[in-house]
Amino acid sequence: MYYPGCSLKDTAIGFEESAMYASEQLGIHLKELERWNCCGTVYSLATDNLMKQVAPIRNLVHAQEEGYDTLYTLCSMCDNTEKRANRLVQNDSEKLDKINSFMDLEEDYRVEVTVRHYLELLRDELGWEKVSKPVQSPLDDLKVAPYYGCMLTRPKEIGLDDPHNPTVLDDLITSLGATPVDYPYHSECCGSYNTVENQEIVLKQAAKISEGADTAGADLLITSCPLCHYNLDTRQREYAQQNPSHKPVPILYITQLMAVAYGNPDVCRFEEHAIDPSNTIPIKTKALNKR
């Protein structure tokens, strides 16, 4: 049972489409939750703000109503928000009661749904060997910098990997036949929502992260967050336009890399990207197609 999140239906459509394709190759059918709402993107940290917990809990109620005990997410921010909200009501029955009482038209949330990120599905349920199986276009010479961002590994209570030395994306890259690159900024924040009003913060981070990856020899970055993608793609291009000496480093979603490795780059919607990755990938992979 799959929870897309708003961006995957619109600005990050390539993430969803490549995920659908990659999953089919792995024998996984991602069935979208029938009725869902925006999770809120960020977990509300104020102890008394139950209003902002309603949105993520409502999705869990729908999952429960539709008869599912696990909700899989692709977006790092959705994953983080849903997991933390779930944990909150798991540990605080008074808050759970209040939220259930407020949502009086729906059945009560019984805290029976688990939220898991797609990477956990790959790593823990399938295993990397199975992830390697559908690879048709080995990415032999491709050097990929894993960009973990903030939300996959922090806070520790819900992180799917060690926040200081995460390896899950490195393992994914290896399983697809490419080489992961180590660089200092793999978990440094892209600037997040500062992209709305304080763009200079994001431009600085985009430069730092992409230059760091490039210095370490990376051909491209991968991420599982649409906000990180926007900041390291659109904003990186903006930085490159202001600083012509900057070498743009393309950024892909995790499932786009999978789709390329599995032989079908067309589902990735690369035309939506600000920094064109098609210059990087066909040169390095053996999947020479119409590009």
Added chain:
Amino acid sequence: MKITNSDQDLVAVVEELSGQNLYACFQCGKCSASCPFTDEMDELPNQVIRRVQIGDKRILSSRSPWVCASCLSCEVECPKGNDIPAIMEAIREINLRRNVDETDLNKLDTDGLPEIALVSNFRKKTG
């Protein structure tokens, strides 16, 4: 700096909103060391906490909580396990609940911004 009883209001409110014991912080500075955005902040994260500890209400007009991207690096580094992002959020909330939004939607140019950026920005910067 003279600390009067009324300054304890700030500590009490921030502690209630954040659910954190502010006096657990012993100013080791690891949070500030890990924060990627200190260049844009007027007060470092550990300084923000210090100001609240001593009841300095001027911290409520600091730019730091608005520059904070809630990346949670500080939380992971804190040796006491303090939820520093929650403390930053508490200061933001004190301002927002006075019906003073940080982001003015009437003046915002949203051209091309993805939903995820707008939703997260509004959640943190509007009440």
Added chain:
Amino acid sequence: MSQTDGVEETVRIHIMGKEYEVPKGLTMMDAIEYSGYQLIRGVGCRGGFCGACATLYRLEDDYKLYADLACQKTVEDGMYLMQLPFTPAGRVSYDIEDIGDGGNPLLENYPEIARCVSCNTCTKACPQDLEVMDFINEAIRGNIEAVANLSFDCIQCGICAARCPAEIPHHHVAQMARRIHGKHHHPKSEHVSKRIDEIENGEFDDALEEISSLSQEVLQKRYESREIE
């Protein structure tokens, strides 16, 4: 509360905080007029279609706030009425000709939809029983068609916008979606275009001239005896 001996049954209601006794079975609108008020605003078609008579009300010993149309809902004993003749709701000025078929024009023109916390207050407030929260969520995702379909029966009463904690003008957002959907997604109505051409070519000029010259009596007679399929 009722009386016998041929006197009709009555119910107690409150209008603007003042108590009145009105006959049972009246709509809220009838009850307001029965009580001596003359409605010159917040009244329209009286048929549940124009959305002018939006009303919020509470019932005695009931904490819930209900919403309905004054011309449709029958009064109940212990009702406390609040008329909402107009909800100020930011309506963005745009030219539909300038709106293309790409991007997310709803989010761009109404960024406040990103403030939605999915509280469902709008859905509960809708007198047409529309899934308002759902269509706002579809709007955030850029799914114009879904917004247009889910909001089809919207009568623009504005109760949703009045109650929304995120200050979203749902009815304006939905209207924009329906206009975009009609312009870009629906096939153009060929027979309408054809008829417009016929009119512009003067094919109906004689008929129009004839009917304009008729007297009130002849016109009325023709109207009453017209054939309706």
